[in-house]
Amino acid sequence: MRRPSLPLCPPLSSSGLARSLCLALALSSAALAAGCGTTQSALPFVPADAPLRYSLYLNPQGQLRGEEWAVALMGHSTHREQVFLQAEQGLFPASETWLSLEAVCRGAGALLAQEHARPGCTLLPSEAGCEFNWNPVRALIPGEGPGRQRLLDTYREGYDARWAQLLPGFHAKAESARATLLMAGATLGRTPAAAESKAATAESRAAAAEGRAATAEGRALSAEARALAAEGEAAGARASRLVSAESLGLRRALSAEEATALETRLLELEAESIGKRVAFSAQELRSGRLAPTPKPSQLAAEDSLRWNEFEAYRLRRFHELRSQWPGGKSSLSVKPPLRWEDYRQLRNHFQSCHDFETRVGGILLQELELPAGSHRLLAGAQQPLLARHVGTKKSPQAEVRYPDFLAVDEASLHKASGPRVESVSVKKRDFSRLSKQEVEQKVHTDILEATTQYGGRLEVRRPGHPLYGRTVQVSKVHLIYQAEGVSGWRSLIQDICKQFGVEVHFE
Numbered sequence: 001m002r003r004p005s006l007p008l009c010p011p012l013s014s015s016g017l018a019r020s021l022c023l024a025l026a027l028s029s030a031a032l033a034a035g036c037g038t039t040q041s042a043l044p045f046v047p048a049d050a051p052l053r054y055s056l057y058l059n060p061q062g063q064l065r066g067e068e069w070a071v072a073l074m075g076h077s078t079h080r081e082q083v084f085l086q087a088e089q090g091l092f093p094a095s096e097t098w099l100s101l102e103a104v105c106r107g108a109g110a111l112l113a114q115e116h117a118r119p120g121c122t123l124l125p126s127e128a129g130c131e132f133n134w135n136p137v138r139a140l141i142p143g144e145g146p147g148r149q150r151l152l153d154t155y156r157e158g159y160d161a162r163w164a165q166l167l168p169g170f171h172a173k174a175e176s177a178r179a180t181l182l183m184a185g186a187t188l189g190r191t192p193a194a195a196e197s198k199a200a201t202a203e204s205r206a207a208a209a210e211g212r213a214a215t216a217e218g219r220a221l222s223a224e225a226r227a228l229a230a231e232g233e234a235a236g237a238r239a240s241r242l243v244s245a246e247s248l249g250l251r252r253a254l255s256a257e258e259a260t261a262l263e264t265r266l267l268e269l270e271a272e273s274i275g276k277r278v279a280f281s282a283q284e285l286r287s288g289r290l291a292p293t294p295k296p297s298q299l300a301a302e303d304s305l306r307w308n309e310f311e312a313y314r315l316r317r318f319h320e321l322r323s324q325w326p327g328g329k330s331s332l333s334v335k336p337p338l339r340w341e342d343y344r345q346l347r348n349h350f351q352s353c354h355d356f357e358t359r360v361g362g363i364l365l366q367e368l369e370l371p372a373g374s375h376r377l378l379a380g381a382q383q384p385l386l387a388r389h390v391g392t393k394k395s396p397q398a399e400v401r402y403p404d405f406l407a408v409d410e411a412s413l414h415k416a417s418g419p420r421v422e423s424v425s426v427k428k429r430d431f432s433r434l435s436k437q438e439v440e441q442k443v444h445t446d447i448l449e450a451t452t453q454y455g456g457r458l459e460v461r462r463p464g465h466p467l468y469g470r471t472v473q474v475s476k477v478h479l480i481y482q483a484e485g486v487s488g489w490r491s492l493i494q495d496i497c498k499q500f501g502v503e504v505h506f507e
Helices: 018-033 066-075 076-086 094-116 134-139 146-187 192-229 256-272 281-286 300-329 341-367 434-456 489-497
Strands: 382-386 406-409 421-427 457-460 470-483 503-506
Touching: 066 076, 066 134, 076 146, 094 146, 134 146, 134 281, 256 406, 281 300, 281 489, 300 341, 341 406, 341 421, 421 434, 421 489, 434 470, 434 489, 470 489, 489 503
Parallel strands: 421 470, 470 503
Antiparallel strands: 382 406, 406 421, 457 470
């Protein structure tokens, strides 16, 4: 049996939503075509005994190289299960990769449901290839293991949720087909009984499809209940989310921890912004009713997504200020919201910072696959395990902090002296127009943040992580700047960091 060829997806520079939908189409098309035979295989060959190397499946930005590599990873049972187990530990880049695979499976299930709801499926489902058959999907995700079961469940959830949405329209199509058969029988001179018999057969098939849909709807409700339970912490905040996966250009969902980390980072940048702000009126604060801000006309697609985030940001700031309002202006601890144009510039800067951090993640990923003696950034680690945006806490501080990257040497996990832990803070700064004094001030600020928030003794808060629940001593703090913005201040920055025992890198 030959593997199905897959549709050509947009380039990696396209929007995350477009590519995620295309990846889903690739998997659903492969499932529909499995067993039919094609003239050309589109899936790359990965030997069964090959060691897992993420660089095989991921591009330098840490995203799946293409639709064929997503399906190839799902089809390599050993690699797939290793990625799943590492994702359960919250390790980088397994967590991000697994969320991408789940997004592909969920979308593929929805597209398969769409295919099964076309008009031809109301009368002759078996002849039209509309029978409910999971065997092709199982063939594309072979082997055994919890990772395989998770992907199959996710695929089914995507199918069930979409089928439940399509069910009313499917009923209408079945009724229309029945009426058409009756009319056709009368027109062609067939006996009403014969026409009625064919219509009854069609109705029976539609009823069977309805039964399957009811089962699917039940599963969808169960899946929804599980999702609601899993997202309990974010239950009130979904409407006010300040950063979305789609606006970041990701082809996957954001985990609750990752979303919180990114929002925290965005608000830190917002607090530093010198952009113009628009105060709420006393009438708005007294009444609790916020006057809507007119949406600018002719927004680009990217800005339309960010406008939604801007409204969420403005509403959240309104509630924060209103909660402090009775104490008078002197008691306000937060600033009024930025106006749209200044928020837009802030959001663009945040995006560029996120993109640089992702690029650093790609560099660290390459290091993970090198022999121990060849590490450049994590030079002292023998077997580094990397996590991104992992929640940490320092006593007696109440806030949870999220270092950009946290590395633990697996070889040191059980040493009596304690594990070797290194934190990484990534900064995109433009020092080219700053004076020596301003550069020193910026670097001191970055060092203070990195050492006080991500240095010293930290408690790791991510469930499943090898250090979950343990309080550990950070062995080394790294500060990584973008090389392009350093200008002629490299030596000065290195000297300052050396004074405070921080290892600085320029990438």
